[in-house]
Amino acid sequence: MNEPWLPLVPEDVTAQWLGDVLAPRYPGTRVERLEINEILWGTGTKMMVTATYDDAGRAHGLPQGLCIKAGLAEHRELVKFCYQTEARFFAELAPRLTLGLPQILHAAANDDQGMVVMEDLRPAGAHICRVQQPLTRDQAAAFLDDLAALHARWWDSPALADDGELGWLMRHDPLPDEAWGDFGRGQLQPETWAHYMGLPRSLGIPALCRDREGVHAALQELRRFGEQGPRCVIHGDAHLGNMYLSREGRPGFLDWQTTRRGHWAHDVAYFYISALDPLDRRAWEKGLVAGYLAALGRHGVASPPSGEEAWRAIRAHIVYGLFYWMVNPVEWQVEENNAAIAPRFGWAAVDHAAPPVGPL
Known part of the structure; x- marks a missing residue:
């Protein structure tokens, strides 16, 4: 797990980064603006954000409200295997299950981090x-x-x-x-x-x-x-x-x-x-x-x-x-x-x- 590069602190979660990781799955997508609404600290950090997409991103129907989960706190190194496990679960196991799961836009892990970009379920009434x-x-x-x-x-x-x-x-x-x-x-x-x-x-x-x-x-x-x-x-x-x-x-x-x-x-x-x-x-x-x-x-x-x-x-x-x-x-x-x-x-x-x- 040497690639890809993943943010290690909240400041590295930018519109440019998000657009880059979404584009391979959703061609042509760029994120024009990323607004951080709230950061929820815990075992894993949850960044609740609002993304503004270009025409291609809107055409793909991407949700504006997102939850970006990763190890972004000081204790990241202690439990980084948790973030890596979750990213691999959503990338490799979730597609083979019929459970209730949020929409996952991106999931990736490397030697230092695991990161998941998912829909914010609250706007849909969850x-x-x-x-x-x-x-x-x-x-x-x-x-x-x-x-x-x-x-x-x-x-x-x-x-x-x-x-x-x-x-x-x-x-x-x-x-x-x-x-x-x-x-x-x-x-x-x-x-x-x-x-x-x-x-x-x-x-x-x-x-x-x-x-x-x-x-x-x-x-x-x-x-x-x-x-x-x-x-x-x-x-x-x-x-x-x-x-x-x-x-x-x-x-x-x-x-x-x-x-x-x-x-x-x-x-x-x-x-x-x-x-x-x-x-x-x-x-x-x-x-x-x-x-x-x-x-x-x-x-x-x-x-x-x-x-x-x-x-x-x-x-x-x-x-x-x-x-x-x-x-x-x-x-x-x-x-x-x-x-x-x-x-x-x-x-x-x-x-x-x-x-x-x-x-x-």
Whole structure:
């Protein structure tokens, strides 16, 4: 990934650059003016812009409102693999899927960066989901159906082998030995852990879930469990902040920075626990999981997991969401988001006597 050149700071995102990258796909297009409306800082930076095109660009029907996503903040080097993964997902995998996805005008990666130019969904009436607004049962079921379609597409496929077509996707590992696991291990250090347990997010988390050694042991158990069972392409970070609903109510996924090769139960548990009010989750989860398993069959999986297998897998995976929302830096998610989601995982662990509350 040595080419093409990609901006590394917001100042390099210019009308000239945007026109140059759009022209090969949309011949004759030039961007005459690029107005930056807002910059949303986070794990990945989102530049919300308005583009004014020449006659050729208008003839192609290009949207004026765009979201340009990339690593444009100081922490870019730490997690640049996220931006590279998302760009490759949209360029290589998205065309082979039937999920709700935004229109992508350009996606590219190089050794230092990954960048995606997509439509701004808001002018079309889309609702960007927020973690403070839990889903209805029907909405959750629709998102789970799309996750089943994603998982079924490469369910236990040879393409997911290390030397396979999709071997470039990172393996999902809750606490990897490689360098990218340094973050998780660092968050488990006593002083760092104590810092996060002193933030507002910890107030709603059951005391049993705030035990550092217990969480560490549960993550190690999950590492062993995650190597079992069918491997598939997973979203990796399926929380509401990465999702939207179209004007018609169709579910859609915005963010694919953590696309991985991994266990289906990671996405399922992470999604519905984070997306539902805890009382609704208690009432609906059995039916929602049964619906997901049935959807796997509809989307082509010959032998979906049994109910017993599914619930054992879901119990094992609860700790991932619990841990990473407990120690999520405020530079990546504002504290009100962390405080909304972390307790949802804590109470799910209690309800299911799942690690770190109980044995797997």
